[in-house]
Amino acid sequence: MDKIRAAQxxxxxxxxxxxxxxxxxxxxxxxxxHAQPSRATVLRRREGFWGIGAGLVLEEEPATRLTFHVxxxxxxxxxxALISACGxxxxxxxxxxxxxxxxxxxxxxEAPEIAPFGDANRMPLxxxxxxxxxxxxxxYGNHLAQSALDLGVPMPQVTTGEGTGLRDKLGLIxxxxxxxxxxxxxxxxxxxxxxIFAALVTAGRINELGAGFIYDSPGTRGIINNMVVRGQQHxxxxxxxxxxxxxxxxxxDWRRRVLSEETQGYRYLHDLVCMILVxxxxxxxxxxxxxxxxxxxxxxxxxxxxxxxxxxDGAISPARETTELIVGQGAVESIHDALRDxxxxxxxxxxxxxxxxxxxxxxxxxAPRD
Numbered sequence: 001m002d003k004i005r006a007a008q009x010x011x012x013x014x015x016x017x018x019x020x021x022x023x024x025x026x027x028x029x030x031x032x033x034h035a036q037p038s039r040a041t042v043l044r045r046r047e048g049f050w051g052i053g054a055g056l057v058l059e060e061e062p063a064t065r066l067t068f069h070v071x072x073x074x075x076x077x078x079x080x081a082l083i084s085a086c087g088x089x090x091x092x093x094x095x096x097x098x099x100x101x102x103x104x105x106x107x108x109x110e111a112p113e114i115a116p117f118g119d120a121n122r123m124p125l126x127x128x129x130x131x132x133x134x135x136x137x138x139x140y141g142n143h144l145a146q147s148a149l150d151l152g153v154p155m156p157q158v159t160t161g162e163g164t165g166l167r168d169k170l171g172l173i174x175x176x177x178x179x180x181x182x183x184x185x186x187x188x189x190x191x192x193x194x195x196i197f198a199a200l201v202t203a204g205r206i207n208e209l210g211a212g213f214i215y216d217s218p219g220t221r222g223i224i225n226n227m228v229v230r231g232q233q234h235x236x237x238x239x240x241x242x243x244x245x246x247x248x249x250x251x252x253d254w255r256r257r258v259l260s261e262e263t264q265g266y267r268y269l270h271d272l273v274c275m276i277l278v279x280x281x282x283x284x285x286x287x288x289x290x291x292x293x294x295x296x297x298x299x300x301x302x303x304x305x306x307x308x309x310x311x312x313d314g315a316i317s318p319a320r321e322t323t324e325l326i327v328g329q330g331a332v333e334s335i336h337d338a339l340r341d342x343x344x345x346x347x348x349x350x351x352x353x354x355x356x357x358x359x360x361x362x363x364x365x366x367a368p369r370d
Contacts, residue, residue: 006072007072009098020085034322037159041155044058077116091154097222099220130187130188132216135182136211153188159182162180163299164299207364213363218357267362268360269361271328272360273327273355273358277291281317287351301323316350
């Protein structure tokens with residue numbers, strides 16, 4: 001299985017600036033992108049009436065997650081262009097990050113030539129980030145987002161999908177596990193990822209049967225939205241002050257938190273790979289079944305839209321589906337072969353696979369053995 005190194009960029013922005021971002025992508029040479037609707041969540045400070053009802057409440061706004069691939073050496077130029085076009089250096093407007101991935105060569109990806117970004121207006125990027133993704137039952141996404149915000153994690157994103165895997169193995173009792181899922185995406189400093197990961201496992205009861213799945217992927221680089229609370233009463237928010245101290249100290253080590261006794265007993269999975277699978281709509285479910293026959297444990301399927309700026313990707317449908325298969329490193333080849341044999345790369349499915357490292361994951365693992 002031949003692979004091509006690339007950078008997968010994810011830009012999460014409010015819908016009011018999506019057109020600006022897309023115009024910039026086309027301008028710098030990006031050929032195509034996938035878009036997925038999401039909910040951007042923040043806390044808003046509510047004054048109440050004579051103090052009654054005052055406090056912090058969860059607020060959400062429609063947002064869009066844009067994903068596309070560029071050569072690794074062009075990733076920072078593409079990020080800087082998006083930051084400048086959308087004003088992402090201002091807290092509350094969104095985030096833009098990239099992860100290094102390996103695209104399976106049979107996917108047919110051709111690296112675009114990205115226009116360089118000038119040095120004058122470059123923003124400092126963080127290279128000490130981790131991406132945490134947690135899949136939970138429908139209507140639990142906001143609860144998990146609130147938990148992340150309470151920990152100081154800025155602007156968790158919530159997307160939707162349909163789960164496969166455990167439900168398909170339960171026979172008649174599968175009706176007790178709803179298919180509809182919500183996926184919560186957060187980007188956090190590496191120094192805090194262990195504690196935040198464990199806290200989200202607790203908040204979502206991820207270690208319980210059928211509750212969900214969570215994983216942490218390191219090596220994310222970019223700029224993240226620092227707004228946690230709207231309606232601040234001071235000229236600088238707490239998030240801006242923390243970011244300033246991080247910059248002065250050169251890292252976020254000074255605010256590393258100690259794991260509580262409650263979270264230290266969780267059983268985690270390690271040395272995993274995320275197989276990011278994208279295909280034409282209507283085929284992801286069959287592909288996941290093929291992957292499960294080769295050892296995958298199931299996944300959540302989400303819908304995306306696909307746009308090619310030059311309109312020359314004839315076999316690729318504008319309606320796409322994506323799923324992330326979290327598997328052991330030793331299973332990647334056999335699962336890929338099963339997907340290829342199921343027609344992944346044919347014109348009807350027009351699928352592609354990208355691989356990225358997963359540092360740790362957690363789900364229900366059953367009772368520990370003596």
